[in-house]
Amino acid sequence: MRLAVFADIHANLEALVAVLDDAAGRHVHRYFCLGDIVGYGPDPNGCIELVRSLPRANCLAGNHDAAVTWRYSPYNMNRKATEAIFWTMDQLTKKHSDFLEDLPLILPMGDMLFAHANPYNPGAYRYVLSSKYALRSFRATRARLLFVSHTHRPMIITRKNFFQVEFFEPQGEITCSLNPEKRHIINCGSVGQPRDRDPRACYCILDTRKNTLEFRRVEYDIGQTAKKIQRIDGLSDTLVQRLLQGK
Template identity: 55%
Template sequence: MRLMIFSDIHGNLEALQSVLDDAAKRNVHRSICLGDLVGYGPYPNECIRLVRGLKNCRVLAGNHDLAALWETSPYGMSSVAKEVILWTMEQLSEENKKYLAALPDRLDLADMTFVHANPYNPRGWRYVMDRKYALRSFGATSCRLLYIGHSHQPLVITRKHLLAVTLQTVPGNMQFELADSRRCIINCGSVGQPRDGDPRSCYLIYDSREEKLEFYRVAYDVEKTVQADLDAGLPSVLGRRLCKGT
């Protein structure tokens, strides 16, 4: 099986379509979206509709998705994130609100676990980017492979034995072999708002037959999204961040 994992679309329709077009050329059988379909970007309804229409795709809830429903308070977010969430609340159709409200927090599939942020407190929204939270995450599931999003930065964290944890960032297109028995936490990066200095969208494919991870970066029309942000009256800082990948 070739499984596509993607996350953090954040209302960026241009980025989402480019990623889906790229994945369509790579013999993907199934896909899982780790949440945050909305927030930051100007196309919340369009992105939800596009993801809803995908075949063989499971979708989880992210913190921005739940904030847009008041299930998580937007007032705990940054001022820019809060402003866009309040705007998003006014844009969402009733049908799409119901869709977001029905999304689960966690998915367990074979020897894999999927969450938006972390498995030990899915709605606590802690970032798993260091040894402390990696160990907590390993302890919250017995799976071999744990897939996460939320930080917008592609990352592979391996655990050889109880306390030996290795963190490796993923620059550009890369492949990782998973032939040994090490447990891994894998962050698939962000489709709609990368924050690792590379403005291209990021997603990954897990090939279960060859036991490898394939990370892909995909260019899209950033300027079109920047202009759409401005046309919608959203903060101009969003466009600057998209251009820089920060």
């Protein structure tokens, strides 16, 4: 089975369309969206509707999705993020707001587990960027593959032994073989606001038969998204620079 895993769309419709078009041509059987459909970007309703329409799809709530429905405090975020949250609240239709409000925080599936940020306290949205929180994540579940997002940076963290982990940050497009005897935390990167200095949209495809993980980078019309952001008073122009620079 081939699973497309993506997250951190952040209301960037152009990036989402490009990613889903790319996945459609790669024999994907199921889709997993790890959250943050909204926040920062100009097209929250369009992105939610597109995710809702996907066949054989599961979706989780990211911190921005939770914040627009007050399941998580918008004031726990930086100022630009908070401003974007309140702008997004004003744009959402009731149907789309209800959809976000009903999203789960975590999804176990066989020997896999999916969460927006981490599996040990999914509602607190702590980043997994250090050995301490990677080990805490491994201890929280028996799943062999833990899929997360939230950092906007693609990554594989492999558990070497009880006390040690190994970090791998892929550059560009790459296909990795996953050691079936090891456990892995896989960060799928960001569709709509990458922060690894590569502005292309990022997602990954897991092939469960071959035990491989492919990181995909997809070009999209950043200029079109940037123009939309610049026309909206409730969104900061600095968000445009993040898109252009990928950081």
